[in-house]
């Protein structure tokens with residue numbers, strides 16, 4: 226491969242993708258990761274351009290110290306963008322530690338920039354460690370696309386390995402270093418560094434599609450008013466539970482706000498909507514985070530209490546009923562008195578099919594309404610659906 230051609234192509238690609246990422250950021254300023262990645266591309270282009278100018282009469286301060294700082298900032302900004310993208314908890318303490326480490330590394334560059342050999346070792350090690358951190362961050366973060374995540378992680382680890390080898394080559398050939406502080410044998414590691422940087426740059430825009438996909442998926446699974454799972458997502462989660470935990474007992478629960486039509490008619494739809502949101506909030510707050518909660522109709526919710534026995538579930542449902550009656554009295558200044566009715570059934574997935582469970586819980590809810598509302602009814606599986614015994618509690 227002809228090195229000057231590779232460098233020119235790599236710089237052009239990094240420049241174009243960097244520009245594209247910056248335009249993406251301008252369209253969506255909230256997504257700061259794109260700005261950080263566009264800066265990362267920019268630093269690589271500027272740093273490499275300064276390195277190319279080394280044989281000319283440019284002060285070493287620029288062609289070595291500034292150039293290598295820029296080349297280090299490229300992966301550092303890549304890391305910062307990944308931290309933003311993966312919503313990594315970026316505490317003040319972590320930020321201070323990161324800035325402190327960066328300052329120390331730059332101080333080492335400053336102290337060694339007159340000795341190209343030493344400088345190229347520290348640069349290679351600093352870049353290698355930054356790529357290790359990038360791979361670690363991806364490992365820790367929740368990015369839903371495993372194949373893509375693993376590919377990117379492999380590229381980072383390979384890049385780190387290449388940089389470690391480069392540092393080793395410099396140490397082993399200390400007596401025969403060229404103007405850049407590199408031995409002749411490092412031409413392949415140098416080429417790999419340029420190609421891997423360009424590959425990473427080309428993969429970055431793909432993350433923007435993943436981000437959009439993640440947003441759209443979340444949106445399609447949530448109910449717009451309450452942010453609970455919508456009907457379809459709730460039943461999908463239910464199906465998954467039946468497959469994954471066939472022998473873990475659970476309680477299927479249907480909840481409906483009583484006389485809701487009257488709430489709408491008396492106080493208006495805005496207050497009605499607020500009441501629906503308040504009940505949803507109370508359910509989310511009171512139930513465990515791994516319980517499955519959904520809004521499956523206008524003023525109707527469905528819940529799967531996970532890994533629970535019947536008596537505990539009964540206590541919980543009574544507590545919910547009481548809390549709605551006691552706490553949700555005033556909504557948006559209106560004197561609304563909300564109550565809920567609950568129907569529920571205890572299930573073991575391997576023994577009970579979920580369609581029947583749904584029907585029994587719904588029948589039990591109907592029984593609660595018939596019993597005067599603000600009531601909990603427990604259904605039991607009988608020999609057939611119509612024989613599901615019900616107990617008014």
Ligand SMILES: Nc1nc2c(ncn2[C@@H]2O[C@H](COP(=O)(O)OP(=O)(O)OP(=O)(O)O)[C@@H](O)[C@H]2O)c(=O)[nH]1
Nearest residue numbers: 481482483484485486487489494497498523524594
């Ligand atoms: N504000 C508001 N109202 C809704 C929404 N979805 C459904 N509704 C209303 O909820 C009411 C449901 O009333 P019904 O199913 O007759 O039941 P109910 O008045 O609650 O009586 P019971 O359930 O028998 O206690 C209807 O008036 C619907 O228009 C919504 O998203 N917002």
